[in-house]
Amino acid sequence: MSLLKVENLGKSFGGVKAVDGINFELKAGELLALIGPNGAGKSTTFNMVNGQLKADRGSITLAGTELVGLQPRDIWRLGVGRTFQIAATFSSLTVVENVQMALLSQDKKLFSLWSAAAKHRRSDALDLLDMVGMASQADRPCSVLAYGDVKRVELAIAMANAPKLLLMDEPTAGMAPKERNELMALTKKLVTERGVAVLFTEHSMDVVFAYADRMVVLARGRLIAEGKPDVIRDHPKVQEVYFGS
Numbered sequence: 001m002s003l004l005k006v007e008n009l010g011k012s013f014g015g016v017k018a019v020d021g022i023n024f025e026l027k028a029g030e031l032l033a034l035i036g037p038n039g040a041g042k043s044t045t046f047n048m049v050n051g052q053l054k055a056d057r058g059s060i061t062l063a064g065t066e067l068v069g070l071q072p073r074d075i076w077r078l079g080v081g082r083t084f085q086i087a088a089t090f091s092s093l094t095v096v097e098n099v100q101m102a103l104l105s106q107d108k109k110l111f112s113l114w115s116a117a118a119k120h121r122r123s124d125a126l127d128l129l130d131m132v133g134m135a136s137q138a139d140r141p142c143s144v145l146a147y148g149d150v151k152r153v154e155l156a157i158a159m160a161n162a163p164k165l166l167l168m169d170e171p172t173a174g175m176a177p178k179e180r181n182e183l184m185a186l187t188k189k190l191v192t193e194r195g196v197a198v199l200f201t202e203h204s205m206d207v208v209f210a211y212a213d214r215m216v217v218l219a220r221g222r223l224i225a226e227g228k229p230d231v232i233r234d235h236p237k238v239q240e241v242y243f244g245s
């Protein structure tokens with residue numbers, strides 16, 4: 001059975017059909033890339049899945065539960081996680097404190113209980129940091145980390161809620177090729193070892209073809225192709241959208 005099922009999904013802004021009746025599915029343990037030129041509707045699709053935008057039409061189900069109409073918080077509780085950039089206010093906290101914060105928000109504990117509660121969560125946070133190769137930097141402030149390492153911490157934070165599905169909108173934006181590959185290799189490891197499914201967008205075709213299990217290609221709000229990287233690479237419609245007339 002599919003973990004995520006998107007059916008006839010649509011969203012318009014004024015006269016612009018940002019997403020125009022798309023269908024796709026995602027299985028547990030799959031790394032699915034959503035690609036397409038600027039304005040294709042990738043972010044709009046993401047934001048409908050996480051509940052920040054409400055679909056005009058269609059359905060999005062997670063393991064059979066309808067997500068359309070639910071609040072972002074409820075969708076998050078059902079197991080749809082997403083990576084967030086670490087906000088400036090949190091960059092003065094250490095690496096491990098940022099992950100502890102994420103674990104606490106899952107507990108719905110009050111911020112005033114932070115120091116007492118955090119003690120109990122440090123080892124859980126260190127486990128998550130170990131998973132992303134950042135345990136050795138746990139006690140450094142996030143503000144001093146290399147950019148690629150910040151991205152690893154963001155991934156640990158997203159994993160704190162043990163999501164079934166992780167959404168990553170342009171996770172490697174602004175990264176050098178080496179860092180990109182490291183982050184995607186790590187993401188692939190999470191998919192394999194933890195069984196989490198990942199839906200991600202990505203500009204670099206090298207990265208997409210190297211790491212995605214399957215790809216969905218959008219153009220002007222429509223799904224124009226879908227399949228394994230080998231199929232997509234040679235697909236005439238994809239060639240046209242990316243390189244063509």
Ligand code: ADP
Pocket residue numbers: 013016017018019036037038039040041042043044045
């Ligand atoms: P992508 O992420 O693939 O670049 P988007 O989903 O951001 O594409 O945008 C799809 C289309 O919807 C574009 O034409 C964009 O201008 C339009 N759009 C997206 N968000 C809004 C919005 N909040 N208000 C108006 N138009 C929007």
Ligand code: MG
Pocket residue numbers: 042043044
């Ligand atoms: Mg976008």
